[in-house]
Amino acid sequence: MLKKPTQSERDLNRIPGPKRLPVIGNLHLLLSKSMPHFIFRQLAAKYGPLLRLQLGGVPFLIVSSVEAAKQVLKTHDVAFANRPKIHAATTITYNCTDIAFAPYGDYWRSLRKICTLELLSSKRVRYFRPIREEENANLAVWIASKEGSPVNLSEIVGLSAFDITSRTSVGEETEEKETMAAAIHQGIKLGSGLSVADLYPSNKLLPLITGMDFKIRKVFRQTDRVFESIIRRHRVAGRSDERSEDLVDVLLKCQQDDTGVPLTNDNIKAVILDMFIAGTETSSTTVEWVMSEMIRNPRTLKKAQEEVRDVFENKGYIDEQNFEDLKYLKLVVKETLRLHPPVPLLVPRINSERCEINGYEIPAGTRVMVNAWALGRDPSYWDEAEKFNPERFKGSNIDFKGNNLEFIPFGAGRRMCPGMSFGLANIEFALATLLYHFDWEMPAGQELDMEESFGATAKRKNDLLLIPTLKRHLRSLKSC
Ligand code: HEM
16 A cells, blocks of 8 residues: 655645656756756756656755755755755765764764864864975976976876875875775765665666766775775874874774764774765866956956965965955955855755744655856846856955855855865965966867766866966975
8 A cells, every 4th residue: 555645745835946857757857968056057047946756766955046955955944954864975985984974973073073073164274284394385387297298187286186185184185086086086076965765765776787886986995995095004104203193093982982872983984084075076166167257258357366476475475374465366266166156955954853944844764955156147136147256245244154144155054164264264375376377278170168077076077287376486386
């Protein structure tokens, strides 16, 4: 006998959304070449800002207005503080024992606190300044060696962000860097939460048939091997005065002290993985989009470049102490995060208890995606919403710290990104370096496209290739 739907299930069905087909529901709507966040915006324009979709076997709520986002991220923040189990993420994060996918509770709270104190707080971010200086100096030296020929900016900025994350969180450059960076990129690609394996979770054969399991297990093997040897080296080296304590040391100490939540080696590996997954591609994707937008808007490029050169001309090198003076560059970064939030649908949420949104009862266990990308481009909140115009933020109080829900590239509420200061420091340093030392142009005869690739982060689909011309000599690099 068919189970009778509960009142809240009936309510969920009343939420506007397109007609559902048997078995696939609305999945066919995602089959176009467009990105899910584009499609969700189009559907929201037709059915409203609280949209119900049936993607395969899973009901989704898609949120696309400030009012509805407020209900999820503020009013019912605790109820929505959990994450759904995403197939790829569950495999590579040692069964969701990282921070991003851990169930809301003491374990999550305790690990988030450790990472904030040891790596992500403003104080720790300042402490790691010499590492950013050194890595960006290396970046500039490498780019200068390619002067006049096309440089794959996406790739080198990504590797530089990888090195910074690695040296700050595990205290060393990661072995097999390229392989690791590629594995992490693949993990992010498979972790959108919209793969067939995620949409038909009861069908255990699908991950095998689609090749998903094969790919994600390969990512797991590659990252696990490297993290295992990082932990082993930290154990052997122990803590000495010559080496300052890093995140791995602190996690190992917590494991031994046995005072906080119990931690296994796998839990430690899951947390390190999070720093790489959450910290590298988001930052390098932002730098990619800032450079892309500036190439499309030469006036902005010129203005940002003049500012950076003005601020550092006397010193002759990039010094983070003067970053407060890079006022225009900060507006450019903000405007880029508005138009190109690296995580356009945030990380999905799931509610642990029944709650009411816009007058509808939402049953516990409903997956919710907040379309941060659509909010950032909604003409009801932004003048000339599609136009790249950094000046719009001049003198404006609107910020990305989780209070203005029309602008949430870092999310909002309890599960908001804890790595904002760390990420912004990396982004600003990379941009200041690129703009101070070099002029940039497209290779002759090539047009800049702005296509995005599919995955949990919205990277450029095609790598950004630009030709650098050295304008400020490398002798002026502080650490050279
Ligand atoms: C431009 C840079 C970055 C952007 C745009 C970004 C964006 C985001 C977003 C949208 C979320 C989900 C928030 C939500 O569900 O409301 C998130 C979560 C997270 N981010 Fe970031 N992030 C960035 C950099 C970083 C960095 C550098 C790190 C660490 C090294 C980091 C670590 C995390 C972690 C651990 C979570 C999970 C938080 C939780 O579930 O409690 N992020 N980030």
